[in-house]
Amino acid sequence: MGVWASYSLADLVLFSPQAYFRLYELHNAAIWPLQPLALAIAVGLLLLIRGARATAAWRVLVPLAAVWSLVAWWFFVERYAQINPVAVWFGAGFALQALLLMVAGVWRRVRIDLAGWRTSPASLPGLVLVLYAVLVHPLGQILSGRAWIGAEVFGVAPDPTALATLGFLLMARGRAVWLLAAIPLLWCLVSAATYIGMGLHAGILTPAIAVAALLWSAVARRGERTATPVLP
Amino acid sequence: MNRRRLIALLAMGVGALVSGTTRANARQAMLVKSIPSSGERIPAIGMGSSVTFNVGDDASARAQRAELLRAFFRLGGGMLDSSPMYGSSEAVIGDGLSRLGRPPGLFAATKVWTSSGEDGPAEIEVSRGLWGVERFDLVQVHNLLAWEAHLETLFEMKRQGAVRYVGITTSHGRRHADLETIMRAWPIDFVQATYNIRDREVEQRILPLAAERGIAFIANRPFQRGGLIDAAKRHPLPAWAQDIDCADWAAFLLKFIVSHPAVTCAIPATTRIDHLTENMAAMHGRLPDPQTRQRMIDYVEGL
Numbered sequence: 001m002g003v004w005a006s007y008s009l010a011d012l013v014l015f016s017p018q019a020y021f022r023l024y025e026l027h028n029a030a031i032w033p034l035q036p037l038a039l040a041i042a043v044g045l046l047l048l049i050r051g052a053r054a055t056a057a058w059r060v061l062v063p064l065a066a067v068w069s070l071v072a073w074w075f076f077v078e079r080y081a082q083i084n085p086v087a088v089w090f091g092a093g094f095a096l097q098a099l100l101l102m103v104a105g106v107w108r109r110v111r112i113d114l115a116g117w118r119t120s121p122a123s124l125p126g127l128v129l130v131l132y133a134v135l136v137h138p139l140g141q142i143l144s145g146r147a148w149i150g151a152e153v154f155g156v157a158p159d160p161t162a163l164a165t166l167g168f169l170l171m172a173r174g175r176a177v178w179l180l181a182a183i184p185l186l187w188c189l190v191s192a193a194t195y196i197g198m199g200l201h202a203g204i205l206t207p208a209i210a211v212a213a214l215l216w217s218a219v220a221r222r223g224e225r226t227a228t229p230v231l232p
Numbered sequence: 233m234n235r236r237r238l239i240a241l242l243a244m245g246v247g248a249l250v251s252g253t254t255r256a257n258a259r260q261a262m263l264v265k266s267i268p269s270s271g272e273r274i275p276a277i278g279m280g281s282s283v284t285f286n287v288g289d290d291a292s293a294r295a296q297r298a299e300l301l302r303a304f305f306r307l308g309g310g311m312l313d314s315s316p317m318y319g320s321s322e323a324v325i326g327d328g329l330s331r332l333g334r335p336p337g338l339f340a341a342t343k344v345w346t347s348s349g350e351d352g353p354a355e356i357e358v359s360r361g362l363w364g365v366e367r368f369d370l371v372q373v374h375n376l377l378a379w380e381a382h383l384e385t386l387f388e389m390k391r392q393g394a395v396r397y398v399g400i401t402t403s404h405g406r407r408h409a410d411l412e413t414i415m416r417a418w419p420i421d422f423v424q425a426t427y428n429i430r431d432r433e434v435e436q437r438i439l440p441l442a443a444e445r446g447i448a449f450i451a452n453r454p455f456q457r458g459g460l461i462d463a464a465k466r467h468p469l470p471a472w473a474q475d476i477d478c479a480d481w482a483a484f485l486l487k488f489i490v491s492h493p494a495v496t497c498a499i500p501a502t503t504r505i506d507h508l509t510e511n512m513a514a515m516h517g518r519l520p521d522p523q524t525r526q527r528m529i530d531y532v533e534g535l
Contacts, residue, residue: 010457011404014318015286016503022290082288083319 013197015083020198024157025150027079038067038155042134042164046127049114049171057112057172061105061180064165067155068098075158090190094158097183101165104176112174122224125216126170132209133163144202159206162187166210170217185210262308263515265496267397268446269421274339276490277515278311279304279508280452280501285314285321296503298328303505305335307512313424313450313499314363315343315374316355322362330364340365341422341450343374343401349381356389370422372399376407376414383418397421403452405433415441424450427495429488429532430460439494448496451489455500461485467535476524477517482507486514488528491521 028035041063048055076091104110117127137160138151154160162184169181188207195203263276287293304312314321322342329338342359344352356371371389373382379400386398399422402411408425415423415438423442427434431453442449455461464481478484482500489498500511520528 014283016283018503019283019287019290019293022293023288026290079288083286085319 009193009197010199013084013194015198017198017200019083020194021146021150023079023083024152025147027075027156028149028151028153030079031074031156034070035153035156038153039134041067042130042154045168046117046130049116049123049168050118051116055114055116057114057174058105060114060168060172061101061112064168065098065101065105067161068094068101068165071156071158071161072098075156090158090187093183093187097165097180100180100183104180110174110176112172112176114172117171120171120224122217122220123171125213125220126167128216129167129170129209129213130164131167132213133160133167137163158187159191162191163206163210166213170213261516263490263519265448265490267421267448267496269397269419269448274497275308275310275337275515276495276497277309277486277512278313278339278341278450278497278499279309279511280499281312281314281321281325282318282501283457284501284503285324286319287324288320294324294327297324298331300503300505300508301325301328301335302332303508304512305332305337307509308337308515309512310337311339311341311370311450311497311499313341313452314359315345316359317343317345317374322359326362326364334364338365339369341370341372341399342368343372344382344386345374345377347378349378349385352378352382352385353389356385356395367393368395370397370399371395372401372422372424374401376400376402376410379410379414383414383420387419397448399424399448399450401425401450401452405431408433408438412437412441415445415447420447422448422450422496424452426453427451427489427492427498428454428456428460429485429529430456432529435492439492443494449494451495451498454486454489454498455482464532464535470531472524472527475518476520479513480510482510483514483517484528486511487519488525490514491519491525 045060045063048059072091072094076087076094080087080090104112115123117123134154138153141151142148152159154164166181166184166188169177169184185207188210192203192207195201264273265276266273285297287297301312312325314325316322329335340363342356342363344356346352346355356368360368371386373379373386383398383400386395389395390398398420400411400414400420401424402408403424403426405426411423411425414420423438425434425438427439427449428451434449439449441447461481464485469478469481469484473484476487478487486498486500489495498514502508502511
């Protein structure tokens with residue numbers, strides 16, 4: 001432990017930003033045209049949970065499980081592990097999250113309800129977080145100078161997938177939601193650590209956005225509890 | 233005086249002679265240094281591969297690294313240092329070397345990096361396959377991980393002719409006390425640690441011990457992973473740098489390192505051929521004497 005404590009993040013991240021960003025360029029080229037399909041899934045899920053009418057949770061959780069398993073295999077194991085052996089373990093974490101989402105979606109004993117973002121103000125932070133992950137996150141990267149072909153897209157890259165999943169979970173109600181949020185939150189921290197290890201402190205933005213959305217959601221839910229009860 | 237010590241002293245004498253030759257033929261001769269345990273001479277500037285060669289299956293990056301290797305050997309480079317810890321670096325090096333047709337000047341150095349002594353031989357064999365070399369010139373125990381078991385393996389491999397030299401490594405000033413213990417107790421050929429104009433802890437005990445025990449010293453992190461040279465480049469090179477034939481900061485910082493009598497080789501890492509060319513230029517021209525070395529330290533600390 002003493003020796004490991006002497007290592008900085010830069011000692012543990014043994015690849016350059018160029019090599020890391022190039023991964024996304026090669027990954028996007030290899031899996032095209034899955035990106036528009038993944039974006040269509042995100043938009044479709046948002047439309048599903050827009051109104052007051054209750055939507056069965058499995059309709060959201062099962063597609064999310066599918067994209068987490070895609071990222072686990074195609075990005076982490078097939079791509080990222082080429083330059084970072086630890087990526088296999090990251091992939092295992094994403095696979096576990098896919099399993100949790102699937103179980104939560106199909107197992108009737110797990111009670112998760114969705115609150116439409118048009119009728120429930122407490123779901124607004126979730127909507128904003130999903131929109132950030134799907135639109136702002138990749139656009140911001142392109143505007144900051146990364147090649148457009150290397151943009152990180154929901155459903156195929158881990159950061160926007162984790163952020164968007166947190167966003168959808170902020171529109172959900174039930175004790176299991178927090179369990180489902182653990183791995184996406186943990187990934188946001190791992191992502192930030194990776195960026196900081198590469199000397200890119202802007203990486204702190206990913207967990208900062210997630211935490212800001214969580215805090216906003218907590219405040220909004222408190223307000224909702226004092227007003228009208230959440231729809232089942 | 234035992235045979236090993238005699239060879240070490242003779243080797244250092246040859247090294248000094250070569251350094252003298254370098255001064256005499258300022259623009260032509262290349263600085264080479266002797267490995268004390270054998271007397272074999274190697275170029276004083278090698279190349280590290282942590283981060284820089286870890287590019288995975290990226291075909292264009294691999295082709296560029298092959299050109300980098302081509303330039304490295306054309307400019308007189310020898311020691312290429314890697315580790316299984318560096319992701320795809322060994323595979324990318326092997327790919328580059330195969331494109332170059334095994335350059336004759338190569339001094340292939342890697343490390344064994346596994347917490348299990350039993351897994352060491354298999355890992356070294358994987359590394360050898362990735363590099364595509366018949367045998368490694370040097371295998372080092374990476375960051376002293378499971379060092380006792382690995383040293384036993386490596387000395388057995390050396391006895392069988394499967395590896396030419398045995399070494400140990402650390403970086404960032406970690407575990408220097410353990411390093412000293414091993415240097416005193418085991419007949420290692422190489423020790424690798426961090427040494428640059430700002431990180432000079434090894435000057436206190438490790439470098440004198442290396443000289444005393446006849447152990448070659450490899451200086452890693454010569455530019456503090458780029459931070460040192462990036463910071464230095466914001467300031468002008470002193471006018472007196474031309475007295476030691478330094479045209480840029482790379483030569484200035486590397487000549488400080490390799491002018492230490494106990495240093496055998498420095499291993500800067502880069503992805504750029506122009507930077508590589510600057511690094512390799514440090515093997516040419518005059519070297520700083522002890523007074524000039526102190527002046528270099530004072531100047532950099534004053535920046």
